[in-house]
Amino acid sequence: MGNVTGKPTVHDIARVAQVSLATVDRVLNARSGVRQKTIDKVNSAIRELGYVRDTSAANLARQRQYSFTFVLPEGPGQFVDAIRSELRAAYASQIADRVTLNIISVATADPHAVVRKLSSLDLDQMDGIALLVPETPQIRDIVARLKQAGIAVIALASDLPNSERDFFVGVDSVAAGRTSGLLMGKFAATEGEIMVVTNSMRARDSLERRLGFDQVLQASFPHLTVLPTIESFDDPDRMEDLVFGMLIRKPRLVGLYSMGSGNLPVLRALRRSARAAELSVIMHELTQPTRTGLLSNEIDAVIAQNVGHLVRSALRVLRNLSDGHPIFEPQERIRIEIVMRENLPHLT
Amino acid sequence: MGNVTGKPTVHDIARVAQVSLATVDRVLNARSGVRQKTIDKVNSAIRELGYVRDTSAANLARQRQYSFTFVLPEGPGQFVDAIRSELRAAYASQIADRVTLNIISVATADPHAVVRKLSSLDLDQMDGIALLVPETPQIRDIVARLKQAGIAVIALASDLPNSERDFFVGVDSVAAGRTSGLLMGKFAATEGEIMVVTNSMRARDSLERRLGFDQVLQASFPHLTVLPTIESFDDPDRMEDLVFGMLIRKPRLVGLYSMGSGNLPVLRALRRSARAAELSVIMHELTQPTRTGLLSNEIDAVIAQNVGHLVRSALRVLRNLSDGHPIFEPQERIRIEIVMRENLPHLT
DNA sequence: TCATAAATGAGGAACGTACCTCAAGCAATA
DNA sequence: TATTGCTTGAGGTACGTTCCTCATTTATGA
Incomplete structure (x- = not known):
């Protein structure tokens, strides 16, 4: 194989499939300009070798930066505070690798204020957005506009079932x-x-x-x-x-x-x-x-609901959506937790 | 900064601390042969810049391969089957990046059989081990021997409180x-x-x-x-x-x-x-x-208990232990879940 | 059959870190 | 002062993937 770990690389695929590295790359990253026949050749080589993309190398080379916005209700609220705190925690850890977070607060009681705030966002720099707002006609319009701009949109904690949101992260x-x-x-x-x-x-x-x-x-x-x-x-x-x-x-x-x-x-x-x-x-x-x-x-x-899980899930889903990757549903399903005196999780 | 993302790199540290790249590297990876004064200079540059190591690049360069062994009770058992299944799932995902898993089954009822099986393991290739076995004097000896060989040892699901295990992943x-x-x-x-x-x-x-x-x-x-x-x-x-x-x-x-x-x-x-x-x-x-x-x-x-969480937690802990990294306890604390008819998680 | 488009190849630079070697600088000790 | 050991610098290669350019081959339609 040539490499130390023994794991097959793109070079091995090229060799086995008898195509060039460039073609392997085109297939791997779903670029256009490859005949179906060649795609199949490459894919069977991938299967044959059991190739798995080295995410570290891919991330490094890609230099992908995700820009995600979280829209949360303003004002006090322990649930929202917990979300903020978990977002900060996730930001410090590896789960939010290569993402820049933008957390904005809106007065959710006033649909017009929400619209105003969301309309003022710079959509060019935005890859995805998580919304924790009540569903109103105005919000549905905004979601449609965000989708039009190619932005991944998820509903957080509270669903927006009649909008075009890509996913809902939260409990039923x-x-x-x-x-x-x-x-x-x-x-x-x-x-x-x-x-x-x-x-x-x-x-x-x-x-x-x-x-x-x-x-x-x-x-x-x-x-x-x-x-x-x-x-x-x-x-x-x-x-x-x-x-x-x-x-x-x-x-x-x-x-x-x-x-x-x-x-x-x-x-x-x-x-x-x-x-x-x-x-x-x-x-x-x-x-x-x-x-x-x-x-x-x-x-x-x-x-x-486990707010930490909620937040990490939202980040994973946003990332997968903006990469066009599938979402591993079981992992993103938030559980309804029953907490009593004896199974109360310790703090810290 | 020179790089696209704007995040500081080792080169920036070297420039700010006015030392060479080699010295920055020595400090970052805790290699010997650096004066305390120089270490401090580098560290304050790191703080000043807010440098965080790019894990993708580090993993790629390091070509670190973790070899972990899971010791599970043999024979049927739905809990153990679930662990096996989640291990397979984790293995396919990014959580088990760069790890090779070795799952062995032992007849936990017979302490001597357990000892025999564990004694036959090749400790040289092993970075960490997760044990789901009853605590016996023989097991305590084995754990001590594993620790002596510099292997990370965790108890899985069932604690070994009187042994020298590094960590317990499971519920109370x-x-x-x-x-x-x-x-x-x-x-x-x-x-x-x-x-x-x-x-x-x-x-x-x-x-x-x-x-x-x-x-x-x-x-x-x-x-x-x-x-x-x-x-x-x-x-x-x-x-x-x-x-x-x-x-x-x-x-x-x-x-x-x-x-x-x-x-x-x-x-x-x-x-x-x-x-x-x-x-x-x-x-x-x-x-x-x-x-x-x-x-x-x-x-x-x-x-x-969430078996998926249990397994992913075990892998994270083993990895951190073998790298000498601290363990983020709140994330590794497995919850005692109460499941009733109405909050039963759906299957896939 | 020729013009054109589509498909593929060849090669290389870049991402940020790890790790290596060799040389040179420096300090303390004999 | 010479010797030794400690500390630092300079420079390079490697990891596996992405993405780019340019050249070349192959297929398609007029």
Whole structure:
């Protein structure tokens, strides 16, 4: 073979296929101007030799630089903060080799602001974009425009199913809601009512979680009655008051399901009411407040997704999309994690 | 900078530190024969420039080949089969770049056979080894000998805490047992008995899972009585008969906990008894039988670990150990997964 | 049959690092 | 001062792939 490792190289392919190195290169990199017959010759030589491209050498020679943009909701939010933090971590590691990241924040509540911000981006320098924004007609237009410009577009954490996005990296919210429903049904054995709270049902996630939650409870746990969703609309104090009021006024409550952000005021209300022990409490997203809640037995289970995995997955998918490579789906499927006190991952 | 990407290279370091390329190389690769003063100069240039080694180029130039050996229990076993399969998958992907894998099977029940097989290995060609074997005095000796030969040694899935292994990749079995206990306590609301089964309590995993399970049930769920562990000693028929007998003879049973391999005969016994609906059933390891059991509502929850993650983690750790690089612990911590019907990962 | 296009070959430079050799500079010690 | 050992410099080759140019051969259609 000539080389030290014994692994076949492009030279070996050329020799076996009886073509020149240039032709091997043309076939390997899917360049035009090669007859099908020659392509086949080269490919069978590749198979025969068991050739695998040396990615190190390829990366080095290619000098490929990926420019990816992440569009995240602005303002505080522990889930988004976790994404930011994991993006930084990935950036430092080898997973983000040869990529430059551009993280921008948008006021997702205002579709026009989102459009304005996204329209001002320089598309020439951009290879791919990950969007964590609610799906609106304007967003669909933007996605179409990005695709037109040849940019890889993925939806992050929250899908944009009616747009032309290339891929969705995240969990199925309906399934997450169904998982919560199943847990709630098994935890809350006695007849009673379930309180459901979220920040806003205008968010697709909350809608879908609620949908899944109801599906399972109706189908399998008829002894439980699910109350209408309480919404806080970004007002923590309002959330705390609403939840506290319900806890006081509803003696038949046996469960509490917090579907979105704003777990902290819910927990505060729960503490004030001193009813945590008699309720089955399920929340979404593993953050400092929910960790504490699990450890203090105020929360029975947290439904979470591994944000590190989410981010690394997004980067891998963006890279594969911009290279025109296929996506290894099983690896990019984010799991719906059930976290309880005893399987809580340690910090650091 | 001279290069396209704008990233600083070794040449930039040499220029800024006012030393030659050779000296930069000596410092970067910790070669001897450089004054401390010079080392400092180079290092501050590195910091100043924000230099990061181009791993692609380094790998290419180094032509480093890792030779890793995985020692797995022989014979059938769905967990071990899954490991094999994930090893093959990893081997095909970029995670196992530049590594040659050597997978050997040993009859773990016979310590002498294990010793014989491991003693016959060629240590010269070996950079690292991953062991999935029970801890015996003989194994401890072998580990010591491997370390002496400068080989990286990790325990896979099952720890060897009293040996000189460099690292353990796997989950804390006590915590896994505690998780099962917590779930069982919450699922089985009414007073009654819990049946616990495993292949053999001589396995450390089973012992520890049982320990954790009992801890939680005793501390938090006194209404449940845990029966002595039923062991099958590698005999599926015996297992099915034993479990079926218990299901018939014990009307007060409210839960069933299967701690190890041999879930299939347990499920068969459960089916024959037609008592699945009234019992809370928790099993370990996500395999075909347990998947089916979850979907048919015979199993309430499966405690699992992500075997793909386990294997990729092992490879990363072995590589870092043989390079003398630090290990990024959070990434290598395997999670204790709770899998139920609604968050069952799809197959491919 | 000739003009034209398509396909292929030959060769080389570049990517950034690792690793080697040989020579030269420097310092401390006898 | 001479000798020795330590430190540094200069320059090169190699890794396997990508990508480029230019020349040459082969196939295609008028």
